[in-house]
Amino acid sequence: MTLSVIILLLITALLWGSTPVIEKVALQTTDPLVGLTIRSVFIAAILALVCAVSGKWPAVFSTPLRDKFFFGLSGFMAGLLGMFTYYLALRVSPSSRVVPIAAAYPLFAAVLGAIFLREEVTLVRVLGTVFIVAGVWLVK
Numbered sequence: 001m002t003l004s005v006i007i008l009l010l011i012t013a014l015l016w017g018s019t020p021v022i023e024k025v026a027l028q029t030t031d032p033l034v035g036l037t038i039r040s041v042f043i044a045a046i047l048a049l050v051c052a053v054s055g056k057w058p059a060v061f062s063t064p065l066r067d068k069f070f071f072g073l074s075g076f077m078a079g080l081l082g083m084f085t086y087y088l089a090l091r092v093s094p095s096s097r098v099v100p101i102a103a104a105y106p107l108f109a110a111v112l113g114a115i116f117l118r119e120e121v122t123l124v125r126v127l128g129t130v131f132i133v134a135g136v137w138l139v140k
Contacts, residue, residue, distance in 0.1 A: 023090060028091075036084055040080075089102070
C-alpha cells in the first residue's frame, strides 16, 4: 500500500470518526428518519453539483443497468437501512459504544466475500475476524 493510499485512509478514518459526534448532537432533537432524510438530500445535492461541474453527469446515465442496480441496492442497504438503524442506536446509546459495534461490519464483509466472491480465507484474515468479535464483545 502506498503512502498516498494510507493518507487517504487516515483522512477517511478521521472523517468517519468525527461524524458520530456531530450526528449524536443533532439526534438529541431530531428524529432519526428526519435526520437521515436531511443528510441524504444534502449529499444528493452536493453529488449532483460535483458530477455536473466535473463533467461526469452523462456517466450517471450511461452506467450499465447492472451497475446501477448494485449501487442502488448498496445505497438502500447501507445508506438507508444501515444508517437508519445506526441513527436509532446512536440516539439512545453512547457513541463510544455504538460506533465500535457498528464498525464490526468487516466481519460480515469477510464472511460474505469468502462465500459470494470466493475471496481467499487466510490465517491472518481469520485472526482479524476473531479480533473484531473480541473488540465488539469488549465494548458491549
